[in-house]
Each structure stands twice: as structure tokens, then as C-alpha cells.
Amino acid sequence: MKKIFARPRSLKDTLMHYCPGCTHGIAHRLIAEVMDELDIRERTVGVAPVGCSVFAYNYFDCDFQQAAHGRAPAVATGIKRVQPDCIVFAYQGDGDLASIGTAEIIHAAARRENITVIFINNAIYGMTGGQMAPTTLPGQATTTSPGGRDVENKGYPIRVSELMATLEGAAYVARVSLHNPAGIARARRAVLQAFRYQLEGKGFSLVEMVSTCPTNWGLSPLAALKWLEEHMLPAYPLGVFKDIQGGGQG
Amino acid sequence: MKKIFARPRSLKDTLMHYCPGCTHGIAHRLIAEVMDELDIRERTVGVAPVGCSVFAYNYFDCDFQQAAHGRAPAVATGIKRVQPDCIVFAYQGDGDLASIGTAEIIHAAARRENITVIFINNAIYGMTGGQMAPTTLPGQATTTSPGGRDVENKGYPIRVSELMATLEGAAYVARVSLHNPAGIARARRAVLQAFRYQLEGKGFSLVEMVSTCPTNWGLSPLAALKWLEEHMLPAYPLGVFKDIQGGGQG
Amino acid sequence: MKRAEVIMAGFGGQGVMAMGMLLAYAGMKEGRHVSWMPSYGPEMRGGTANCAVVVSEEPIASPLVTEPTAVIAMNLPSFDKFERRVVSQGVVVVNASLVHRPAVRNDIRVIWVPANAIALELGSDRVANMVALGAYVAASGVVEMESVVESLKGALPPHRHNLIPLNRQALDRGAACAR
């Protein structure tokens, strides 16, 4: 009898603090699987954001730094420039990356920083209890858009992958989704590609993962996946938005 | 004998502190002309950045606030929300808008803030003596890229208009140039359009003006205009990048 | 009754915060000084939540409760954590539906209330907290049961006032356990 699916070596045994059904856990596992596959655990340095994944450093079995809110790309830049042989990745939520950290992510990409960013788009601020995020959908109710996001007053969602793809320094930008096994498989391939590009020195890579926050969406984990599929995917089309080795929106 | 070209009413008499041949002065005059044309001087509030145009408030004959470096869009937001009947514009350089103020400009646009931003892209930090800007061209020498901007280490220029055009909240985004009378005439039309949109409540508008900094480019004013034409225009194509009333890249 | 300092604890979702607020409302209605203080933060995520309520004749210096006069433990971790903190001769209301170990201390009054079971009997798992609260109010006499029921009107939004009878039943069933 052979074990055909096991916990990845790069993930620690620790119980994760995420809510039941939260896709952060899936994203973690995918990264760890890719670290295993590329055999880079011993040279990887992760950067944890401020957000529900602030404790990501407890779950990966590699070196880690915990960054200030939104500044993970700057911290990752510092690490990578000093340790160019390390594989450096930042893990960020949508509040962290697309709101307070807008300047840092754009400039890390523009600078062609040879790092990988995993971006968890769950359309909400999970950690702080469900406030509106830059990625919150029009009409979506949150604790700071109680009547639903009203675009006249609160503006439109930011499409991070589309935005990042306009930057010459970005080598690889893809949007994937974690709502079903097929999506998860594609997500894994994107993470693999992103880390490969870093290994090959190709420059900045970003994988946006359309994710759920059952707790703050006020939905069961399964209902959340359904909501993701029905509401998020139309607004956040999946695909590769930038690939310096050819390919593009797809 | 009729005066067919006069100093606009909305500009004050004060001598401007800009270097000889600096296009900041032209940009100022265009804005003032549009203020005259739309008869909005008495309801306009300008926001000055930190950069060579920090003293813009000395030159326009309307209310003004001087903002912290990069934060003019946030300041303008505060003004506009409190005084929705005022016409609010921010005037920003490329260091101010595209570097330290990246988050503020993107979110003002995403929020569909009904303000107008005039963006002076002179590919350098003028005020502080010629350091590299996010818009500095590959190979361009500055005091912090003495060997010329090396894209491997210092990254690629950010194309602000292209970036902003990805945002749904932006109503009008255009790039114009100040290097000759025809360009200046087109620039004036773009400024007029931008302010018109604000008057009509259409949302965020931005006019990027490709400009010169003879002093820090180390060129005579005339040579600077030529350099703009030969080097900046290929990298920063002119045109309307977003127009919610139809039209687009053009 | 001079001063009650109560800790209410359970899993997130068991309604311990609401239970505490209701007690504070009731105390306020009776003209007493009251305070309510939640535990807050990431531990709410899945883990246990608790709040501290003080009801007193005198102004309340600190809203923090370190030596509770009573504890309502809605689950085992809460019972484990707070049993030892309660003052001697204090009251501990334990949710017997989820806690199956006996008390360790014998200088306290333990009231076993099968809160979830009773709530299910009444038709809604969600009023388990009211059952426990009823038991505590009856055992301590810190406020009148009527004040609690009155407070429900203020605490529930008008379109939920139809739930008041159910909540009242739950309170009463709990009270019965305390006798």
C-alpha cells in the first residue's frame, strides 16, 4: 500500500488557526507542495503579511520573516537582494497587498524584483472582522459597507492581476481559483511556474488566488465556495495575464 | 488693436521660481486658461504637491492646499467630499505621484473620486536635484543612477496612464506632451476635458503631461524639448487611454 | 446583592457575548452600575470566547474580572480554564450537554444545566445560552428575571420580538435547574 497523497514535507505539523473551510489552508499546502517538488525548502525564505495569514510562519518549515502590514514586498526585496540565492516569497491578503501595500507591490514588480508573491483575494478583510477590501465586489455587504459596496461612494474593485500585468518588470502574473479540485490543480501549476521563474532569475511573479472567507462572508464553507464561483469569478476572470515567455490573457 | 493672447486671469502676477524653459510654467498656464474658460476660478481648490511645483499655490489665483509628498490625491479627496460643489484638482510630479504616492493615486481613481489630477512626467526628481524617478527611462543617467538606469537592478519605468486606465473608477486618462505648440494645444484640450468631466460629475480624471527638466537633464531648454521628443515620446506614447464616453487608446 | 462579577465563556457561536450583554442590560435597567468586557482577537476564530460582566451598587473601577463571583461555562475548555478562578463559595453554571467531567473544587456551588438538550427540546439550539443565563440569574438573584426579559426587548431588534416568548421559556427552564 503506497501513500499517494501525503502532507508535504515543507509544511509543519502544527494545527492551523484558520476558520473551518478557509482556503488559506489550501493555498499554504500548494506552496509547500511546490517547495517540495522544487526541493527548495532549505533555501526558501517566506514573508508573512498582516492578515489572517500573519502566522503563516508557524506552518511552513522554512525560514520566515513577519512583515508590517502591506510591506511584505519591500521586506522580500531586502531579503532577496542580500541573499540572491535564496528563494523568497511573500504571502499577502487583499487588504495587505491591494490597499495599504499598493505602492510596495507595484514597485517590487516595476523593479523586476526576482521574488514570488502569492496573493489571496478573498474580497474582504478577514483578520479584522470583515471590513470592505479594495477587491470587495459592487453590492457586497461588509462591516464597513453595511448596505453593500456602493460604487458611487466607495468605488470599484481593483483587479490586481490586470493592473500588475501592465508593468514591464513583471515576468509572470496569473489568477487562479481555489473553489474546486480542478481550480486547485491549476493553482498549483501557477505556483510552480512562479517559483520556477524565480529560480531561473526571470523576475517578479505573482499568483492571485481567488479565495473564500466563510466567516466574514457569513456563509458555510460550501456555500462560500459556491458564492466564489458565482460572484467572484465573473468579476475576476482566471488566466495568465503576463508571461514573459509568451502567452498572456487566457 | 485687440489683445489676442493675454495672461489668464486665474494666474497671479507673481514671478514663477521655475528654471528657465521648464515646462511646469506651461502646464500652469494651461490649467489657468481652462479655469478661465470654464469660469470656475472662484470655486476651484488646487492641491500642490511636494516637488518643484510645491509653490504652485503662489501662482494660481484660487484657493489652495499644500499637501504632503505623494498625498495630494488623498488631500483632494478630503476637500471634494466636504465641498462637493468645488472643483478640486491636484498637481503632481512623477516622484510625488508615481513613487511615494502610488497608493493614493490608484485608490483615488478606484474610488471614482470626482477630482482632476495633472501629472507632470519629467522622468526625474526635479526639486531634490535630479534623482531617478519611476518614470526615468532605461539608460537615463540621474544622480542615483549615475551609470544610466539599469533595468536589471533598478527596474522599468512605470507607465502611469496605462496603469490608471485599468481602473474602472477612472473616467478620463490622457497623456499629452508639452514639447511644441501642437502638443501644447492638445494638452489644453485634455485639461479642458478633464475639468469638464469633473463638472459633470463623471468621476476621476488624469492628464499626464510629458515634460522637461532642463536643469537636471543637464540640457538647454531647447535641447531638452528635443530630448523629450526623441526619447520620452517613444516610451510614453500620447493619447487618450480611458474615456468613459467611448474612445480609448488613440 | 452587592456586587456580581461574572465570566461567561464558550465556543464562538454559543452566544456567550449576547448572554453577557443581556445581564448588563438587566443590571442597568435596575439602576445598578454595570460593565461588560469581551475577550477579543484572533482567538475568537474557532477558539473560545468569553466576556466579563460586573453588576454593582457602586461605580465600577475595573471592568476586568480576575476573581469572578460566578462563571458560566458553556463548554469543557471554559470549565477547565475558569473553574479554578472563581471565588470560594462562588457559583459555576456548567453546560452539562457538553461538559462531562465532575468539578474539581468543592468550595463552590456547581449548577449542572443540560443547556443544549433543553434548548433542543424547546426547538432551537440557539437558546442554550438563555437556559444557562436563567440558571445563573435564579441561583444568584443578582437581577430580577423580569429585568432580563425586559432587556430582551431592548437587545433584540423589533422584528425579532416574536422570539421573546421562546427566550423567556429558556430562561425559566434554566432557572428551574438552579432550584
Add this chain to the structure above:
Amino acid sequence: MKRAEVIMAGFGGQGVMAMGMLLAYAGMKEGRHVSWMPSYGPEMRGGTANCAVVVSEEPIASPLVTEPTAVIAMNLPSFDKFERRVVSQGVVVVNASLVHRPAVRNDIRVIWVPANAIALELGSDRVANMVALGAYVAASGVVEMESVVESLKGALPPHRHNLIPLNRQALDRGAACAR
């Protein structure tokens, strides 16, 4: 010569900063304490620029010069601004090519040097600053002219050393004016 505190001023582009640095270099070469302090900021843009140089036998407390022992005024605004600041019996070198008003004070030594005219004669407008410096060095004796020439080697990049003879000529022509 115990202590020289000199202000050099002119339009941006007239080379007043370089002139000051050269004097400081020369002083350092002679083993004296020296400091050089520029005015800086937006007023450099088009407006006047100035720097302050102190050459002293003793450690220099403050590099700021409020009561200059000498002033080199390369244009009218500088002369206007600094003539009144110089100490009694102090030296003022004035660029006669650009300043056409007489001095107001009569307790100072004014040396009129047609610096631009001389520089043009020598073939380059750019050495007007050296002409003025030559006059000051000769008039004050604060450092040896040879030290200034020596310093040119350090101050100019090697591929500009061919300009040293021209600069020396300029210094000498200036010195001649001071006699």
C-alpha cells in the same frame, strides 16, 4: 594669518561653490583647519548661491560665517547682500564686470576685479571665479597661491588637468588686480 572667514556669492553657474572648495583644499594642504558650508535649497534654482569658507589655525567651532573677514561678490545681488556684513577693515572682492555701483562703506578694502572680462580675454568665461579667487588670495595672503594651484590637481579630475595652466593664469591675473 590667524583666521579667515570668507563668503563667496554669485548667480548659480558662476562657480562660487567650486571657488570655495578650492580655498578650503588649499588651507587643508597647508595644515590649517578648514570648513566649507554651502547655502543650499531651492533658491539655487536661478537665484543666488553662496558658500562660506573658514581657514583657521584653531579648530573651527561653527562653520557658519556671520561676520566675514572677506567677501567675494560675483554679482550685484551678492554685493548688495554681503557688503554690509563684512567686518570693518575686511576685504571685498567685487566682480566689476557685473557690478557697476560703488561701495557704500568706506571702512573696508574693496578690490574691483573685472573677472568676466579677464576670463573672456583668457578664452573662457568659466574661469571668472578663478580670477576673483586669485585677487582674494593675493589681497589676504590667507594661503599661498601655490597651494591653490596644487589643490587644483586634487579638485579637478585627471582628464581635466590640462585646464590647470588656464586656471593658474586666471588666478595670477586676479592677483594682479589686488596689488
Add this chain to the structure above:
Amino acid sequence: MSEPILMKGNEAIAEAAIRAGCRFFAGYPITPQNELPEYMSRRMPEVGGVFLQAESEVAAINMLYGASGAGARCLTSSSSPGISLKQEGISYMCGAELPAVIINIVRGGPGLGNIQPAQSDYFQATRGGGHGDYRTVVYGPASLQEMVELVMEAFDVADRYRNPVMVLGDGILGQMMEPVVFADDQVREPQPKPWATTGARGRERRVLSSIYLEPEDLDHHNWKLEAKYEQMRQKEARYELVQMEDAELCLVAYGTTARICRTALEKARSAGLKVGMIRPITLWPFPVKAFGEAGANLRAYLVVEMSTGQMVEDVRLAVNGARPVAFYGKTGGAVMLPQQVVDALQDLAAREGVGR
């Protein structure tokens, strides 16, 4: 008089602000103050005001700059790391003389720290964490009722001096519920602001700025500001004295800590120690005067803070060597127990030979 309402501290602040005429709020989520912006997001539209969730704390404070400059009474709130990010903006507002109220629901630091109650941003608040010579009035309320009253007053004080005012709470004050009363006569109307940039219709244009290029001008501006700060020192310092008449030992504490000390004071008195308390209500200006009023019996001070010791410097400055000043503190959300304060008092009594 109005009915008491049971409210969370964060919500009470928001409601107080609205009743004080605040019509512009910009903030960014951070625990433990999230209920404040959340409340604003519901209430502001009801009163025709503006609620903005800014992209960051930096943006929020600069939105306030604009909004205040445009004449609105405005509020921002955050907690420690977010307040650090506002420092440049606060310095700008002081420089440009723009009123605003800034709430800091202090949490454990430094860095990310945790979200538990703390008082370790005292230096930042009272000394100005930003650059340049500037000051803001800083209130340190100890109950929700006091918080409501001080927040309302803060808007008046801010407008009066054209200067930001800060209110320091902590996780306990922000999260707890307590009955509060909003007296109807507390409602304030903003006064006209003849300096606001509202469009130069039929008047001279107005400019708001903090730049003074000439040293003499900036020096003059700074001494003008300093004169304003001196006015605040004279007029705005507030404090409460508790059982100081016969006190031999004096507790000094503010905010939540003062509540704990009040319990400790009772306990210590029961144990025979003659303890009193000075409770600063304004942390800046520090109520120096309170220390001048110390009775002849007084032997020593014990400063109690949820920090490693910050206000203790102000106490030492106020006492100026006249009596010993001791310190007891806990940090990072580890709130001290009344008994621990009593123990510290007893240690101090022993050291100073009090009660012997």
C-alpha cells in the same frame, strides 16, 4: 436628562463625535478599534456626513488634512501601528494649523505586538512622534462617559486652537460596554472657519500650507505655534484628585490603569496605607499643577502604567526632585491586578518608611 445607553467604547466615541458636529471620518481597519469606523459607516450617511475607508492610515490622515482644510469637523481613529503611520500627517496638520480629532485605541507594541490593551504610546502622543516642534492636546479618559465628554470637547478645543487633538484609549476602553448618557445640551455646532479653502467666491483666495522657506519665517511660525501651545498649557490641563487630603503615598495613573488603581487604592486604605491618587485627564498638557498641591504628609509617588514607564518622566518633571517617584508597570496587554498595585505600594511604603 437623556437615558443611559449601554454602548461599546468604540461606538460611544463615534456617536459622541457625530453629536459634536463631526461630519467627516476617514480611517483604516485595525483591532481593537474596528467598531468605531464600522459604526461611522452606518451613522455618517444618516447625518449627511462622509465616511471613508481609506487605503491606509497615511491616506486617512491626509484626507483629514484636506477635509479639515475645507472646513469640516473631522475624525480619524486607529491603533498603535496605524498611529505611527500618521505621524508625518499629524506634523503637517500642526504646521498648517488644521484642527482634527485623532483617536488611538492603544494596543501592545512595539511592532505588530498584539491587540491587547496598552498605554505604551504615551511618549508618541505627548512628545509628538512626528518631526518638528509641535504639540497636540492629549486626553486620557478613564470611563466611557468621560470619553464621550472629552471627545466632544476635543472638537471644540481643536477648532479653538486650530490644532489636532488626540484621545488615547486602550483595548479595554474601546471594547467594553458601560452605560453612557448623551446630554442634549452637549451638542456642538462648528464655528465659522474664515481660513477654510471653500472656493474664493467674492473674497481673497486662501492658502493652507506648512512650508516656510525662509528660516526667519519658519522660526517666527514656530514661536507663534509655541505661544499657542503655551496657551494650552495654561488653560487646558485637567486632572482629578482622589483622597489626596491625607495621602502619604500618591498613585499617578490615567485611563484604564486609573480604574485599576482606584480599586487598589481602596484595598490599600483597608490595609491601613494612606493612599491618594492624581489622575491626569490631559496627558498633554500634563497637569503639573496637581503636583504642586501635594499635602505636607505626602512622602512618595507611585506611577502605574501599562508600559515600561513613560508618563513617569512627566511625573518626575512635575515633581522636580521634591519627592521620590517610583514606577510599576505591565505591558503588552498583561493588565496589572489591583493587588499587584497594592504590593507595589507596600514595597514603596517600606522603602520610604511610610506608616512606620
Add this chain to the structure above:
Amino acid sequence: MSEPILMKGNEAIAEAAIRAGCRFFAGYPITPQNELPEYMSRRMPEVGGVFLQAESEVAAINMLYGASGAGARCLTSSSSPGISLKQEGISYMCGAELPAVIINIVRGGPGLGNIQPAQSDYFQATRGGGHGDYRTVVYGPASLQEMVELVMEAFDVADRYRNPVMVLGDGILGQMMEPVVFADDQVREPQPKPWATTGARGRERRVLSSIYLEPEDLDHHNWKLEAKYEQMRQKEARYELVQMEDAELCLVAYGTTARICRTALEKARSAGLKVGMIRPITLWPFPVKAFGEAGANLRAYLVVEMSTGQMVEDVRLAVNGARPVAFYGKTGGAVMLPQQVVDALQDLAAREGVGR
């Protein structure tokens, strides 16, 4: 010994850093410190180091967080408004115990102020403008040579304590030229850093963080940090005494102001006043000891600052009421003249009856 070189202060700092083994610089342009990053942009590539022009001061300090955590000796520099923006980051670095050297070439504030020399960021530097209980050693050099030496030392001190160190200059120190000597034996090599995140090759993984969710843990962490700060207080305080033996009046000044006071001291002595000076070299820890050594003749202190009075508080704390402490200041780049200091001394002498 090496030859003296005539250098601009900003460039001298950069060169000193490189000689101290600094191999990572991130910064953002701001006057009056631009020559520092500009020099670094040329020099770093020569020594195989990293020069980064960050997108903002916020990004720069967070790049340092990463780079320091990855084991490099690193430097950032800015001037007042930019330093305000770094406050959150500095607090994080203290929390995560990451060494770095931070240069503040102070300019006139508050707000945009101007670009002239000032000392009005003293509170921010010494009290921590960021949130939480933290401290950084702060040097206040008075000459380029001293600046060079202190910058080099700063890297050692930062590594020794795993804590950021700040150096306060001002527009004058940054812009002026003075001969400096780089002694060859001053070259430092960074020590191994067994906590740096360099990839967990054949060892346990390492984590750098400032979050301590449990109050007890954060309390413990804070007291551990406080113990480190106490070590610094014990070991790192530095000062210079000038003619204090017979002094009746004592000037207290640092940096550029101390140079002006030195001239003033000579003038005052010529005028018959027995004046000495305490020149703090570390602003934090403040050299309290220097004040304990005051001779019996000493009557009063005059603190001179380019601010409306900040260090004066530390002097008052150090003197603790033993003698009067007076203040004289100019702000916003309006540098005081030696004669103005002499006048202030004479006023003080008259008030205190000195020399009568």
C-alpha cells in the same frame, strides 16, 4: 595614519558606513541629505553592496527590515518628514530585534517646514516616535570626523544589541565640508548572525517577528527588551565636558549647536563669565552621569537647541531640581549666533546672581 580628505558630511557618512561593512542601503531622496544616497549609488556597486532607491521612506525602512533579517549591515537615511514615515518600521525593527543604522539629517519642521538645519526631531529620536515601549541609541555628532567615527560605531552597537541605532545630523553637518580621516583600523567586519533568515540549510528554521499574541509573552518580551535598553543606559552613554572645572554656568548643547556654543563659551569667558559646557554625544541614553559630576561652583544650566526646547526636558530630568535649567533656542533653520548665546548666558547670570 591616513590622509585627511575634504568631504561633504553626507558623503562622509556614506563612506564611513561602507568602511563599517555596510552592504545594503535603501533610501528615498530628500533634502538636505541627498548626497548620501547619491554617493551610495556610486559606491555600493564598487564594493558589491546593494543600493536601492525605494519608492518611499516606508518601503525603505521595510527593505531594511528584510535585509537586516537576512544578515546584512544596513543603512537608511532621510530627513525629518521622511523619518516620521519610518516610525512604524523602526518600531517593528525594535520589536523583531533587527539591527540597522538610521540617519536623520534634521531639517526645519513641523510639516514641510523648510530644508534648513534644525534639531527639532529630538523627542522623536529619543522617545521613539513610533508605538510601543522601545528605544534606540541616538548619536548627536558635532563634527564630520566625529560623525564618521560614530557612524562606524553605530553599526557595531546595532549588531551588539540587535537594535536600530540612529544618528542625528542637521543640514549643516550634512552639507558642510571638513577634513576627515578614515583610519584603516576603523574597518569593521560584521559578526556572524545566528538568527538571520538565510535559508534553513541543515539547521532549524528561523523566524523573525514582532508579534506576541499572548499578553504574558509580549509582557515578557518587553521586559527583555527593557533589560537590553538598561544595558545601553549603563554602557553606551557618552558626552564631552568643556571647561567644566571652574564653571559657574553650564551650557548644554549637541551637534551643530555645540559648535556654536563653543564659540560662545570662549566669548563669554573673555567677557569674564565662568562658562563650561556639557556636550551630550549620545542623546539616548542621555548622559545623566555628566550632570552628577557638576562642580560646587555651578549655579545654573543653559540648554541651547535649534528647537523650541526638547533636550531641555532630559536636562531637567538629569538635574532633578538640583539647579535651575534655562533654555535658549532658535528654530526652522534660523541658527543662533554665538553672541546671542552669550547674551542668553548674561541674562541667566544676572537672574541667578552669578559673577556678582
Add this chain to the structure above:
Amino acid sequence: MPKVEFDEDRCKGCELCVAVCPVKIIHITERINRQGYRPVDVTDQEKCTACTLCARVCPDTVIEVYK
């Protein structure tokens, strides 16, 4: 023979695996685990096809699959 193993104490009862199992053999239990959740379990182990879908959607790496 295919087999799925659940590390029960890691499970949070989110039911993502329940929904995704093509042969519908995973169900939520009445037990309460260390974390306070009701973990899942399999009924008919033998029906398992070792498709690993359950393991791939599980956010908490509860499941290992053998074949």
C-alpha cells in the same frame, strides 16, 4: 486496496471533502474533537477509489490517501 486516513484532531468539520467525494463516503460525525469541531469520517472505506480529491480540497491537511 485504496484507503483514506483522517487525522481527526486536525479536522474542522468544514465538509469540503464531504461535498467533493465522488462516491459520497465521507460524512460528518457527532464526536467533538480536541479543537471543538465535529470531525468527518468515512463509512465504506472499501468504496474509496483513492481519487485524492478529498485530500486536495481539505484546507487542513487532515487526509492522507493510500493505494
Add this chain to the structure above:
Amino acid sequence: MPKVEFDEDRCKGCELCVAVCPVKIIHITERINRQGYRPVDVTDQEKCTACTLCARVCPDTVIEVYK
């Protein structure tokens, strides 16, 4: 008759107007103005076509044009 007027003290001698004038009548002078620059002037006023190009490129609003 077309006419251009220069507010000489505003001029910074940048020569943008010189380059753009289709009839090449603008030239730099030897004078030094209040600001320290050498301002421009017109030689043959009568050749001016009042095309306003000079005024439109002038960054310092030195020029007014009459017709």
C-alpha cells in the same frame, strides 16, 4: 497691426519663443534683468504675424500678443 509685448522682467531667456517664431524675429539680448537673466526682445515688430506661438510656448507668461 500685429504686435508682441514682452514683460521683460519675467523673461528667463530660455529661448523657447526664439525657436518657435516662424518669422524669426525674437532674439536674446545682452541685458541682464532683475532676475539675473538675459531677456529676449523682437527686432522687427512689423514682421510679426500675431501667430501667438511664442506666447503659447513661453513658460513664464512673458508675452502678450495684439492684432
